[in-house]
Amino acid sequence: MDLWLEGHRAPVPDETTAHDLPVAGALPPELNGRYLRNGPNPKPGEPSAHWFTGHGMVHGVRLRDGRAEWYRNRWVRTRRFTDGTPFVRADGTLDLTSVQANTHVVAHDGTVYALVEAGLPYELTPDLDTVGPCDFGGLLTTAMTAHPKRDPRTGDLLFFGYGFIPPHLTYHRLSADGKLVESREVAVPGPTMMHDFAITENHVVWLDLPMVFDLELAGRGAMPFRWDDSYGARLGVMPRVGDGPVRWFDVDPCYVFHVGNAYENGRGGVVLTGARYRDADIAALWGGIGGASSRTEAGTAGPAAPRAAAAGAGAASVAAASGTSRLHRWTLDLATGRASEEVLDDRDVEFPTLDDGRTGLPHRYLYTVAAGSSLVKYDLRTGTAAERGFGGHVGEAVFVPAEDARSEDEGWLLTIASDRAGSRLLVLDAADLSERARVELPRRVPAGFHGSWIPDSDVR
Template sequence: MTESWLTGHLAPVPDEITATDLAVTGTLPAELTGRYLRNGPNPRPGEPSKHWFLGHGMLHGLRLRDGRAEWYRNRWIRTSGFTEDARFVRDDLTFDRTAVPANTHVIAHADKILTLVEVGFPYEVTPGLDTVGPCDFGGRLTSAMTAHPKQDPVTGELLFFGTGFLPPYLTYHRLSAAGELVESREIEVPGPTMMHDFAITGHHVVWLDLPVVFDLDLALTGGGMPYRWDDGYGARLGVMPRAGGPVRWFEVDPCYVFHVGNAYEDAAGRIVVDGARYRDADFAGLWADIGGAPDPARAAAGTESARLHRWTLDPATGKVSEEALDDRGVEFPTHNETRTGHGHRYLYTVADDAIVKYDLERPSSSAHDLGEGMAAGEAVFVPAESARAEDDGWLLTIVSDRAGQGSELRVLNAADLSLTATVHLPRRVPAGFHGSWIPDA
C-alpha cells in the first residue's frame, strides 16, 4: 500500500525543471514584480518516506514581472543530508544541524533568502533557487531555528526560537534588521515538545507549550516523526516581555497548534492570540494519516482538522479565556504581515475546498471556492503598493488537482476573494507547507 503522502496532489515529483513565458488567464497586477517561492517535502525517486514531514526540501518558484509570468522552476535544497547522506545524529550522539531537510518555509531577511526547518540551521539560496549553504549567522547560532520566525514590521528585527531534544529545550533569538544575531537566551520549559510556531506582540513573545512531546523510544525504533500526544504534559501559553523578564504562564484546555494567525495587545493590555487549534482526537487522526504513531481510540473521535480559535490572556488577573471562532476545519492561517504583532481584522485560511477569509470585527467569513477536486496551499498576502485598507492587496496560492493532474498559481483579490489571474504551471506542484512573496528591491 502506497503511503497517503506519496499519492495524488501530495506525491513528490521526480526531477527539476525550468519553464519560461508561462500562460496566464486574466490579468496579473503589474505591481506584482518579484518572486513567489514555496517550500515543501519531496523525497527523491525510490527513497523511503516514513512521514510526510521528512522528505528533502524542494523549492518551487515563480518569477512575476510587469504583468507576465517569466519563469517557473523547482530545485531541491542541497543540504548535507541531500548531497552527502549526512546523518542528523552522529555516532557520538551529537547533532549535525546542517544534515536537515530544510523543507518547511522560505523567507527573505537582510538580503538573504533562507529555507527553514525547525530541527536545524537554515540554508541560504539564491534568487534563482540554487543552494548557497547553511547559515549560522557567523557562528552565533548554536541551536536549531524555527520554521516560523516573526519579522517585526516596526523595527525590522526577526524574532525566532530553537527547540532541542536535550536541554536547553527552548532558546529565544533576536536577529537585527541587518541580519546580525544580537540576542539568545534560554527559556525554561519542562521537556522537549514539538513547538512549531509562536507569536509576538508589540511588547511580548507568546510561547506555545503544548502536549505533543518527543519520545526517545519512538526515535530508537526508526519510525517516522518521534513525537506523540502526552496527556500528562499539560497545555499552557506563556507571555514573555520582549525587553526581558520572566515568562508568565497561562494554563489552557489541552490542544495542539501548528500555526498561529497573529497576536496583539488589546486596549486593556490583554494578549489576544488567534490560531488553528486541534483537539486531541483531531490531532491523533491527522498525525496517523501523515505517518505519525497511531492512536486509533483517540482518533476515532476526531476529524483531522483544526479550527480557528482565540485565546485572551490577561496579565493583570492571570486569567485566560478561550473562544472558538468557527466550526469549519481550516489550516495555514495568514494575515497582512504589516500587522504582525498588532491588531488585525482579517485572517486568511485554507479549508478542504476553499480559501476562507475571516473578518474578526463583524464577525463573518467568506470563501473562494476552489472547484471540484481541487486543493489549495497556504494563501500568502501581498499588500498593494498604495494600500488604504488592511485587506487591500492580493492572495497568492498554488491550487492543484487532487488526482495529481496539474497545478496553477491563483492570484485573488484579498478584499472580495475574486479571481484576478491564474498562472498555468508547467507541471504538478506537490502539496507543501509555506511560502513567501519576495518583491524586487
C-alpha cells in the first residue's frame, strides 16, 4: 500500500457524529467554540496518487462551559467530490471550484472556510456542512492560498493565489468585513509551488523557491511539481501599501512549506522564521508522499533528480514519517540588500505556529511538531527549547490565548494526538506543555494538515 494511505495517515471510510464526549482533567471554561482541523481523506475505493490530493475532510470538536459537546467529521463537498468534475476543462481553462479543499480551515467575518491553494475557498456551516465555493462577489479570479494571514491590528485577511499560467502570483486583501478590496499582480519568473508567505507591519514577504510546475507531470496525473536547481531561490519583501517594487534577496537553495512568522527588527531589517528543507530533503520527502522522485518519473527533472533518486525509497519513507526540515531564520537587510541565514535547531520540525495576535509582529515563542510525535516550544529570546513526546502521532498545535493574558505564552495549545488506542483532543498549558485536559474522540483521526480554534464570537 502507498505510504500516505496507511498507518496514522490512513483515511477513514465515513462520516460520524458523537455527543457528550468523555473528558479527562478539566477543560478551561473560557474555551467556548470549535477546534476544527482539515486534511486529505480519499473516498473508499478512490485512492489518491499523492498525499496532498485526497478529498478534504474536516474534523471538529465543540467545546462549551467545560464540556465537549460533540465531535463531527465531514468531507468538504466540492464539485470535484460530488460530481467528479475535472480541474482542467476540455478547453484548457481551470475550474477553481473542482478541487480538494483539504489543507486548512479558518474563519473570517463570521464565515468558516475550507482552503486549498489550487482553487477557491469553500464555505462551511459551523456544524461542518458544505455551503459552496466563494469568490467574494465575483472579485476573486485566482486560487486562494491555504495560509492567509490576519493582520491583528486591522483585522484584514491577506492572502495570495499562484497559477500555472500568468498571472503566476497575485496578492489579495480581504477587509475585516469580508470584502475583497485589493488585488495586485506580482511579477515572478515562472510558476512555482508557493505554499506559504509572511507579513510584517508594513511588508509582505514572498518565498520564490525552486519547486516548479511541470506540465509533463500534470499530463501523467501526478502532482505537477519538481525541484529545479536552475530556478534559484530568493525571498521578496514588498510594501503592503502602494505599488512599490519587490526587493528580492537570493538565499541558499531550499524549500519552505510553512513559515513561523516575520517581523521588522527596528534596524531596517525583516526577520523571517520557517521550517526549511534542503534540496535533498525535499526530494526524499516528495518521493515518499507520491511526488516524482527520479529522472525517469519526472521526465525533465533537472539537475536535482540524481540526488532524489539516490535518496531511495527507504530514505523517502523516513523523511515522510519524521520530517527533514529544520527551524531556520533569515534576516533581510533592506538597507544593504544582504540576506543572512542561520539554523536555529537541529531537530526535524514542521508546522510552526504562534499566538496569531502576534502575526507580523515581534514575538518570543514558536510551537512546532518534531518527528511527528513531539511538540517543541521555542523561546526565540533565550535560544532555548522545551520538548514533550506523546508516544504516538501528534498534529499541529493551535495556540489559544487565555482571557486577560499577561504574557505571550499564557494560554492553551490544542492538538490531536493518536496511537493504536485511538485519538484524543489534547488541551495543553502553553507555558510548560503540561496536559490540562483531554477529550476522547469516538474514532481514529488520520494525520492531517492545519486547523483553527474558532471561538463562538467568530461565527454566525
